[in-house]
Amino acid sequence: MNNNNIYRTIWISDLHLGSTQCQADVLLDFLKYNDSEKLYLVGDIIDFWSLSKKMYWPRDHNTVIQKVLRKARHGTQVIYVPGNHDENVRQYDEHVFGDIVVKNSDIHTTADNRKFLVVHGDEYDTIAKYHKWLAKLGSEGYDFLIWVNRFLRIIRRWLGIQSNFSLAAFVKFKVKNAVQFISDYEESIVSTLKDHNLQGVICGHIHHAEMKEIDGFLYINTGDFVESCTAIVEHANGTLELVNWNKTVIAELDEVE
Numbered sequence: 001m002n003n004n005n006i007y008r009t010i011w012i013s014d015l016h017l018g019s020t021q022c023q024a025d026v027l028l029d030f031l032k033y034n035d036s037e038k039l040y041l042v043g044d045i046i047d048f049w050s051l052s053k054k055m056y057w058p059r060d061h062n063t064v065i066q067k068v069l070r071k072a073r074h075g076t077q078v079i080y081v082p083g084n085h086d087e088n089v090r091q092y093d094e095h096v097f098g099d100i101v102v103k104n105s106d107i108h109t110t111a112d113n114r115k116f117l118v119v120h121g122d123e124y125d126t127i128a129k130y131h132k133w134l135a136k137l138g139s140e141g142y143d144f145l146i147w148v149n150r151f152l153r154i155i156r157r158w159l160g161i162q163s164n165f166s167l168a169a170f171v172k173f174k175v176k177n178a179v180q181f182i183s184d185y186e187e188s189i190v191s192t193l194k195d196h197n198l199q200g201v202i203c204g205h206i207h208h209a210e211m212k213e214i215d216g217f218l219y220i221n222t223g224d225f226v227e228s229c230t231a232i233v234e235h236a237n238g239t240l241e242l243v244n245w246n247k248t249v250i251a252e253l254d255e256v257e
Helices: 024-033 048-053 059-073 087-092 126-130 132-158 167-174 176-191 245-256
Strands: 005-012 034-041 077-080 100-102 106-109 115-118 200-203 210-214 217-221 230-234 240-244
Touching: 005 024, 024 034, 024 059, 024 245, 034 059, 034 106, 034 230, 059 077, 059 100, 087 100, 176 200, 176 210, 176 217, 210 240, 217 240, 230 245, 240 245
Parallel strands: 005 034, 034 077, 077 100, 115 200, 200 217
Antiparallel strands: 005 230, 106 115, 210 217, 230 240
């Protein structure tokens, strides 16, 4: 992987820097080999919920911040759309910090002139919005599944089984209520697009990367850099693509072996 991919726009979300669950090594690799004219940070970039319980800030988390700031200094337009784990940043709407613009939401126009609402998405999650204590409890349960998954990955790798299995994702799609929650969330966001001359929405929040049409609108979720390690990119012609960087890295490691 010698050549950098250069895009018109990149969207990443749910990095959860400051949390032990952040896959900072994969994230740094993504930032190293992918450049863009515009970079959206679509919320839950810094996990203040985790930091309030335990101070955890390793060197590679600092390196992520430095890499993003360096991109901003070198001409990349960086827009930070805060989420619920970094909601204290929302009070700085329209402020600029180190060449990074904070916006609680934004409208992005693609090269082929389509307009997309860019928002983290917790505003459309009734649990996150009205039952914060329940959302935090759910977050801790999710963190536990990610922690257990680390050990499962080691065991599966030792047994020679596919190593990018996600226990959290498995549970998410086997529990009926969780599947219904994702569906309700997607439809809730899309329903707000009507009568606003928008073609779709690009969001994060639920850690489930997706790109699909709902009721004539394009619903796009960036995913996360906790389990799936995914991003959304816009090519020079306006084409949008979901990139799974974890699989890209694993595939290239397999080629080397």
